[in-house]
Amino acid sequence: MMQRKLALLVGIGALTILLMLKWEHVITLMNGETTSVQPWQRAPTDTITPIPGSRHLMVSAFKDHRLGGAIRVISIICRQELQPLYCVLCANAKADTTAKADANAKTDGALSQCTYLQAKVDVHTDDFGFPFVTSDVLCLSPMSQQFTRVSITTNPYDIHNLTFLSIQNQEVKDSFRYNFTVCISNLFGEYNNALQFAQTMEVYKLTGVQRVVIYNTSCGPDVEKILKYYRKEGILEVVPWPIDKFLTPSTGWKYDLHHGDIHYYGQLTTLNECIYRYMYQSKYLLLNDIDEIIMPYKHANLEKLMGTLQQQHPNAGVFRIENHIFPKTQFDDSGRFRLPRWRSVPGVNILEHVYREPERKYVYNPTKLLIDPRSVEQTSVHSTLKQFGPVLTVPFDVCRIIHVRVPLQGQLSKDQLFVDKKLWEFEELLIPSIDRALNQSGLL
Template identity: 60%
Template sequence: MEKAHFNFVLLLLLVIPCVLLISKFYVDTFTFKQPSAQSSFIANRFSLNSITAIKHSKHLMVSAFIDHRINKAIRVISIIKRDSLQPLYCIYCNDDHTCRTAEAEVQIHSDHFGFPYAASDVLCHGAHTQDAAFVSISTSRNISAIYSEDLLPIKNTVIRESFKFNFSVCISNLFGSYNNVLQFVQTMEMYKLLGVQHVVIYNTSCGPDLEKLLQHYKKEGILEIVPWPIDHFLNPSKGWNFVEHGGDLHYYGQLVTLNECIYRNMYQSKYVLLNDIDEIIMPYKHANLPLLMEDLQQEHRDVGVFPIENHIFPKTQFEETGRFNRSKWRGIPGINIMVHIYREPDRKNVFNPRKMIINPRSVTQTSVHSTLQQYGNVYYVPFDVSHIVHVRIPLQGHLTKEQLHNDKRVWDFEHKLVPNVDKALQSSNLLKIPD
């Protein structure tokens, strides 16, 4: 009797590991049957939206990329509700419909400014991730969940060492009734003169005139518009401070879009500029951005992040001659940056929020004014080499014009900038062509 009992226990010890191993195989690896039928199924499950809810959770996923720097893991740019984190799983499949699951690693970014939802990365580590074509984040480890999940196409599958663009600009958010047409067209045309070939803007909503201008630049080929309907999913904040502004997510998801834009341009652009819609990263010792970065990169070969000082040009102060008070532009809504040439002095005891020029392949995570994780070093670009021209409401409104600095750098581009602005406004049907 004791011998039989012993044999039974021994059998269990041998069988259970085998069952677990087989079970794990069927959970972790699965090949679809009837590939032709499944191809149609997969095509119908792709999420074509820029924001997709993770089912049975309070979280959202945005886009997916192979990160070749961390053993070809799949990185899913996501929005995670910080107090509702639960076990999440990656279900990823290749083109022949072999699917695998892996427990997801969730990295909530350290900068969330106290908001309930935060920019996050969901990392999928596992076998053959480099061959995956699409992925979903699921609350279930059961691989059959693939039949009910929305799927994200996986980008950046191939490492590229030559790039379509030298310089891309990431403009993180456009929302509300923003209709600052004149400043936007002047900024776009200035960037083109400085050597930018590509601008990405995340658009929730804007005014009707600016929409016409966006469509013009999209048709021209310089502007990539990413729909950003974050207000359909969350109550986004219109400010950066949770205590002051409330809401679910910092500034319409600015941190999410900046990170998404870095990975979107990882193998498209040599450099990426991270700044706002009313800012111009301006070189002061070089004619354009390519010459600026050529010198900076030669002097600092191990650097991939170049923060640039922000400087305010108050929209309440005007230059006296009126040479750029052009009658053509009077009916165009927005700020004329060419008449605001007075710059506030730097305050050494006050934090100057910089923006950045980055090598996107050097950055893992970013915040608004600094990177959170990067490879290589950071070099703070001196003020006299480059700083931001930021025309907006003053921060030092008590200063008189005599206490401000005269900074006419934008006038150096007058002869090309002015006619190019006119041409863009005419092409957008915002400026009448004279008879």
């Protein structure tokens, strides 16, 4: 009997010591203890990564110098399943480190010193009712170490099989490779509007756009040929966006009407990702859809437009541009741009649609954004959520969006619409450039 009591006491004591050690381990991890590991690096073509132990997803990581060097991980969080998340921050260590690594692990060959700390989760306020929401997972480390990689996890004890993201935007830059970059949030549903896409790309170039970024879930065979042409030309970056492999995307904007896990194939996530991806690559970003063109009306190009706006409003970094609908059901009567050689190319010929719907006095007219990315922390589709400095709504006679699509006021006759032939001003340069793009893409 005495022996059994003694054995029981020994067992309880051992368990207590084990629990104390485990609790001490938790404290040291949360206080930023470092260790050496050999992290798995995500392949460059991977753009969405599950966060272990959760339904959340991480997308990309950036150093935010405006927040004291915090690491911002663009993520998609299931707001119904919020839970503590932990950052694992790593910096390359010297080659003579004594840490042991698994020889069979898929790594980039660099041993790293890693730090663990609890993350701050900032869920964006615009979710349109969907359960999965664009979010920022912030790693606020007090250490001055130059971290190069980060992973997010629910379990700070097991870090040896995590997938790590490269931390981008390591340095602040005040000169940029591009002046104007267009961020197009999503291609999905086998989108194959090749003619309108090629025409729009050529208009972009004539207004001063030097870079276009497209997040591609799926597109049709003709648009695929156009994408290949513009990538080869150097103006286009196509970012793979396989959101449908992880969630059930909605094809509409409102949960009650369209259902699904996430708004419009993750449109809000890609817009925010593009802002940080090009924060130190482009002076300005245009955040609009693939069938929209932000068009200066009082200036020859975007550079002259922004020169005037920034001179008049030197502290503004966000410029809201009004959307104006050009119904694709109403055609120019002259047939001037109804070119026979374009008839075999699928899609809308935007040069034929010169009739613009009038504004409705008591109906909200949505805007899209032209921004200085260094002035924006978070964005929605039609407005920013967090920004530094004032926001300016640009008068529609100075700049507006040419949006060729199905009508919103379909009951109006042609006589009740406004004639707007702004695109025709580019005819001399535009038509040959469209022909060249379609020819070299193999569509003519």
